[in-house]
Amino acid sequence: MNQHRPLDIWMQYVNDELPPEERERCEAHLDGCDACLELYMECIGQLAAGLPGLPDTDAFAAAVMQRWAEEQLPAPDVKDNPANPPAERKRRIPWTQSPFFHYAVAAAITLLLMSTGVFHSLMGHPEPGRISYSASDRTEAYVPFSEVLLEKTIGLLDSIQPKHERGGAR
Known part of the structure; x- marks a missing residue:
């Protein structure tokens, strides 16, 4: 059909x-x-x-813009009337979507993780750099912080990796 x-x-x-x-x-x-x-x-x-054209397009555009500008101005009684709130009040976003709410939630989660020691155990007190001692010749060598952090990260990932991927049983 x-x-x-x-x-x-x-x-x-x-x-x-x-x-x-x-x-x-x-x-x-x-x-x-x-x-x-x-x-x-x-x-x-x-x-x-077959439709007739506009005789003066510039005048037509000016008239349209003038009418649009007049319609954008609020009427004096609309401002004072609480039954007709301004357009700004109608466009408010919900409080759960406000940036302040997101920052507050992020701060609360950060404080929670800090107070429970998650960051402490993850980092294991890394120093800005550490001195490493060689067992064979008892010389000191400086180990940069990035290397310490890399070792901690690899250790964390190895503890998360399933045993069967390392060759063991589940």
């Missing part, structure tokens, strides 16, 4: 000459058919060619 409509039907549709039920069927068909959409656009183009 979803058959293509001929050009004359689309021309009647554009000129608003179809009965309401046929018009609804055309609109439903137009929604999913690219071929009929092209026919419809062709009918619109033919109709537009």
Whole structure:
């Protein structure tokens, strides 16, 4: 039943000459058919060619902008009437989406993790750098902080890795 409509039907549709039920069927068909959409656009183009042009487009644009500016100004009684709140109050975002709420949640989680010692056990008191002693010749060598942090991270990842990947049983 979803058959293509001929050009004359689309021309009647554009000129608003179809009965309401046929018009609804055309609109439903137009929604999913690219071929009929092209026919419809062709009918619109033919109709537009027969319409008169605007004599002074600059004056028309100025009139539209003037009317738009007038509509943007709030009426004096709208401001004072609490039943009609200003547009700013209508655009408020929910408190759960405010940046302050997100910062507060992040700070609370950070304090919780710090108080339970999660960061303490993760870092294991790394020093800004440490002195390492060689067992063979008893000489001192400076180990940078990044290397200490890398060793701690590798140790943490190794403890998380499943035993079966290391060659053992589960």
